[in-house]
Amino acid sequence: AQKVTQAQTEISVVEKEDVTLDCVYETRDTTYYLFWYKQPPSGELVFLIRRNSFDEQNEISGRYSWNFQKSTSSFNFTITASQVVDSAVYFCALSEWGSQGNLIFGKGTKLSVKP
């Protein structure tokens, strides 16, 4: 069965601190996709990144970086030098190739960045 676990319910940091959001997934498929989304208080889901299961290369985009490790079934997200605008709920999600589109989301991690 497919499952996404975000063990951190809430994280609070002070501006400019680095913060890592954890994501652990379960799947039986060898082909799958992993995602991170940001949901600000306004409610819309903002797409951040997609990774397929064959690409374990870490990715950096500005202050954001992602660490994908198949050996530990983890896809962690790090924000460097956090800013108040990073405050939001962040969701990790999984889509198995065979599921034809069913995105399985974790319960989300609420990040609060204080000035």
Next chain:
Amino acid sequence: EAEVAQSPRYKITEKSQAVAFWCDPISGHATLYWYRQILGQGPELLVQFQDESVVDDSQLPKDRFSAERLKGVDSTLKIQPAELGDSAMYLCASSPSREMAYEQYFGPGTRLTVT
């Protein structure tokens, strides 16, 4: 940039009333998804359409929920009668095809409050 449109953005209704939400996917996208997001949880798929056909409604509470996409373009999700537990964010997404389900674009959502 093309976007998924949803209306209304906010809806307050009394329990036992009927309520409907509308979604207009990105032009040319064959696959349309409705998700429900209960407060504090990640989104969960309710129904998936391929053109005008339902391909997955296994999580749709069919005694009170219905969804249609008559011409394979825009879609309507209806709840009748609404219950207090239906209070949630209802998100619509679209993708070019089921095979490209990893490329889902989300609309801004409809936040439903049932009183």
